[in-house]
Every structure is written in structure tokens, then in C-alpha cells.
Amino acid sequence: MITVAEALEALFALVKPVTAETVPLRAAAGRVLAETVTAQRDQPPFDGSAMDGYALRSDQAHPGARFRVVGESAAGHGYDGAAGPGEAIRIFTGAPLPAGTDRVVIQEDVARQGDTITLGDRLDTGTNVRPAGADFRRGDQMLAPRLLSPADLALLASMNVPQVRVGRRPEVALIATGDELVLPGESPAPDQIIASNTYALDALFRSLGARTRMLPIARDTRASLRSAFSLAQGADLVITIGGASVGDHDLVGAVAEELGVERSFYKVAMRPGKPLMAGRMSARMGGAMMIGLPGNPVSAIVCGHVFVAPVLRAMQGLPANPAPLYSARLSEPLAANGTREHYLRGRVTPDGIFAADRQDSSLLSVLSEANALILREPDAPAAAIGDIVRYIPI
Numbered sequence: 001m002i003t004v005a006e007a008l009e010a011l012f013a014l015v016k017p018v019t020a021e022t023v024p025l026r027a028a029a030g031r032v033l034a035e036t037v038t039a040q041r042d043q044p045p046f047d048g049s050a051m052d053g054y055a056l057r058s059d060q061a062h063p064g065a066r067f068r069v070v071g072e073s074a075a076g077h078g079y080d081g082a083a084g085p086g087e088a089i090r091i092f093t094g095a096p097l098p099a100g101t102d103r104v105v106i107q108e109d110v111a112r113q114g115d116t117i118t119l120g121d122r123l124d125t126g127t128n129v130r131p132a133g134a135d136f137r138r139g140d141q142m143l144a145p146r147l148l149s150p151a152d153l154a155l156l157a158s159m160n161v162p163q164v165r166v167g168r169r170p171e172v173a174l175i176a177t178g179d180e181l182v183l184p185g186e187s188p189a190p191d192q193i194i195a196s197n198t199y200a201l202d203a204l205f206r207s208l209g210a211r212t213r214m215l216p217i218a219r220d221t222r223a224s225l226r227s228a229f230s231l232a233q234g235a236d237l238v239i240t241i242g243g244a245s246v247g248d249h250d251l252v253g254a255v256a257e258e259l260g261v262e263r264s265f266y267k268v269a270m271r272p273g274k275p276l277m278a279g280r281m282s283a284r285m286g287g288a289m290m291i292g293l294p295g296n297p298v299s300a301i302v303c304g305h306v307f308v309a310p311v312l313r314a315m316q317g318l319p320a321n322p323a324p325l326y327s328a329r330l331s332e333p334l335a336a337n338g339t340r341e342h343y344l345r346g347r348v349t350p351d352g353i354f355a356a357d358r359q360d361s362s363l364l365s366v367l368s369e370a371n372a373l374i375l376r377e378p379d380a381p382a383a384a385i386g387d388i389v390r391y392i393p394i
């Protein structure tokens with residue numbers, strides 16, 4: 001069995017980055033910037049006021065000083081003239097600072113009578129001026145690749161960039177396998193259960209920028225699996241769920257091989273998720289990358305976070321990195337780990353992190369309560385309250 005790190009390296013070696021496409025800014029949220037963007041302007045484009053008040057010369061701004069108000073500068077309506085000695089300009093937040101002024105005294109610190117203002121006794125010390133280019137300057141860059149956050153979209157808009165080049169959404173085909181499975185809403189026979197894993201994986205992959213295709217459930221026959229694989233044609237990534245282990249009805253590996261999947265690895269030293277497999281489909285079958293996830297719901301979903309999420313990021317052009325790890329202090333002790341890397345379902349709270357009591361890989365109710373996968377290295381010794389552990393937020 002290979003380690004999780006080795007499996008990730010092998011997966012990254014199978015990744016073919018998607019091509020780029022141009023999309024309007026609103027469609028770029030959560031996508032990966034494919035081409036560096038250069039600002040064509042300064043922001044703000046002028047020295048501007050940060051407050052509502054009066055613009056004047058700072059060397060004249062003494063407590064009790066008087067000024068004549070000779071004009072107004074509002075956002076979108078600057079003052080064309082210049083302020084002379086003893087003159088002030090009424091100004092509002094976001095308005096350009098008029099020539100001849102370098103400070104804004106807020107209106108709370110001013111008494112006004114007609115066109116005359118008198119500064120108060122206790123003036124604030126700042127200029128209340130936002131210098132031109134304080135946010136960004138013409139020529140500043142947003143570097144690709146970059147996962148575009150909501151704030152990034154505002155920054156790009158502010159740069160006057162209406163559309164960007166981003167990685168195409170990877171197309172992911174999801175194939176649930178098993179004679180025991182029916183879809184939610186159907187009437188299961190006494191020996192059947194509801195196919196659930198695909199719903200978590202579908203949501204997870206779409207949240208990572210993918211487009212998903214949920215294919216009909218494949219039955220535990222070679223013919224049914226073959227037909228499912230053929231429906232997956234055109235996808236960038238084919239994900240099977242279940243049928244990956246060693247039982248007589250676990251046919252995914254055999255059928256994949258028959259269809260020309262070149263296997264990269266099978267089985268990873270981790271818990272849950274051991275019977276993971278990966279490879280690439282033959283050119284005849286579309287050449288997609290294939291990942292076979294174990295059927296146990298928690299195993300499939302954990303592998304989605306640990307393996308498929310980094311793969312989808314890399315496909316879209318981000319660096320090939322494992323899922324980011326965070327640290328927290330244990331609020332409950334942990335037993336020593338076995339020989340496989342363990343991803344314990346747990347909860348991180350303001351008081352620390354703890355693992356759920358029950359860790360069987362079939363328990364979706366436990367996973368649903370979890371917000372973290374606590375990472376335990378192979379053979380990690382028991383850990384006490386207060387020890388720091390690493391986790392993947394989920």
C-alpha cells in the first residue's frame with residue numbers, strides 16, 4: 001500500500017489542466033484566474049476625502065481659525081477651482097480634494113455661520129485624505145493562478161476589468177455502483193439502501209468549481225459498469241463509488257482495466273479510504289482521469305476532501321497541493337493510532353477540537369455533525385488534552 005502523500009503525487013501526475021475561457025466577472029466567483037490582470041488605473045484616481053467636512057490647508061488648521069467657504073466638492077462632482085489662503089471648500093466622503101487643500105476637518109469639529117466656518121478647539125490629528133493610488137496603482141497586478149474570492153471580484157471590478165480568463169470548469173462524471181442502491185424517493189426492497197454518497201460528492205465538487213454529471217447507478221455486472229463508463233465519455237474526471245474492494249461483486253477495477261484504464265495505484269494506507277484506485281482511461285474511452293472511491297459513505301466523502309478536492313484545484317490551474325491543514329488544541333484525549341494514516345471525524349469549537357466517539361466509515365450521521373477531519377499520522381502515540389493536532393476543515 002502507498003501512503004496518502006504518494007497517492008496524491010500519483011494523482012497529480014494524472015492531472016491534465018483544463019483550457020481557459022473568458023467569462024464576465026460575475027461568473028468568475030470561485031474560479032481560478034488563468035491570466036494575470038494588470039490595473040489600468042490608480043485607485044482612488046485622485047486624492048479624496050475620507051469624511052464629510054471642509055477641505056482646507058493643514059498649515060492653517062489651528063483651533064479657532066476662521067475660513068470662508070467658497071465652493072463644494074461632492075463624490076462625482078469635484079470642485080474645479082482652487083482654495084486660496086483663508087478659504088475652505090465644503091467636501092463630502094469620496095469627493096476629490098480641491099487644489100490648494102490637503103486636509104479635511106470633519107463637520108463635527110466645525111461651527112458654520114453663513115459662509116464662514118470656525119474650527120473647534122479639539123481637532124482630530126489626521127488629514128482625512130485618501131491619497132491617489134492608496135488602494136492600487138496603474139500597473140499593479142493580480143497574479144494568475146489564483147482562486148477568485150468575492151473580494152477579488154470587487155478588486156477586479158475596481159480595476160475596471162469587466163471579464164477575466166479563468167480555467168474551464170472541469171466536467172466530473174459520478175458513477176455510484178451497487179445492486180443494493182436506489183435513488184432517494186424510490187421504494188427500496190428490504191435488502192436495499194438509498195444511494196447517498198453521490199449527493200455529498202456532487203455538492204463538494206460543484207463547490208470546487210466543477211460541473212457534475214450524476215450518471216445512473218451502475219449495477220454489479222460488467223455490462224452495467226461498461227455502459228456507465230461509456231456514459232461518462234467527454235468528462236475530464238470519472239469518479240466511481242463502491243465496488244472497489246476485494247469482494248466477488250467488486251468489479252470496478254476489473255471493468256476499468258478491461259476498458260483500457262491504465263491503473264496508477266490501488267489501495268492507500270489510510271483510514272477510511274483504503275481501497276482507493278486511480279488511473280487514466282484509454283484514448284478510445286476519452287482519456288479522462290479516473291478515481292475509484294470506496295463505497296462506504298464516509299470513506300468516499302473523506303477521499304473526496306483528501307484527494308479529489310486537490311485534484312480539481314490542480315485541474316483548474318492552482319498549484320498541486322494537498323488539502324490545507326489547520327491546527328487546534330485537543331479538548332479531549334485521543335488514543336494511539338494504528339498503522340494507517342487516520343482521518344478522524346471531529347468537531348472544532350472555540351474550546352478546542354475533539355474526535356467523535358464512533359468512527360465507523362458507514363456513519364453519515366457522525367460525518368454530518370463533524371466539521372473537521374483530524375489527521376493522525378501512522379503509529380501516532382496517544383495524545384492528551386491541550387496537545388496540538390492538525391485537521392482539514394470540512
Ligand SMILES: Nc1nc2c(c(=O)[nH]1)N[C@H]1C(S)=C(S)[C@@H](COP(=O)(O)OP(=O)(O)OC[C@H]3O[C@@H](n4cnc5c(N)ncnc54)[C@H](O)[C@@H]3O)O[C@H]1N2
Pocket residue numbers: 176177178180181193194195196197198241242243244245246247250272273274275293294295296297299361
Ligand atoms: N475482506 C475485506 N473486506 C473489505 C475490505 C478489505 O480490505 N478486505 N475493505 C473494507 C473497506 S476499508 C471498505 S471502505 C469497503 C469498500 O468497499 P467497496 O468500495 O467495494 O464498496 P462496496 O462494497 O460497494 O460498498 C461498501 C458499503 O458502502 C455502501 N455504499 C456503496 N455505495 C454507496 C452509495 N453510493 N451510497 C451509499 N452507500 C453506498 C454499500 O452498500 C456498502 O454498505 O470494503 C470493506 N471490505
Ligand code: MOO
Pocket residue numbers: 270271272273274275294296299361
Ligand atoms: O477504510 Mo474503509 O475505507 O472505510 O473503512
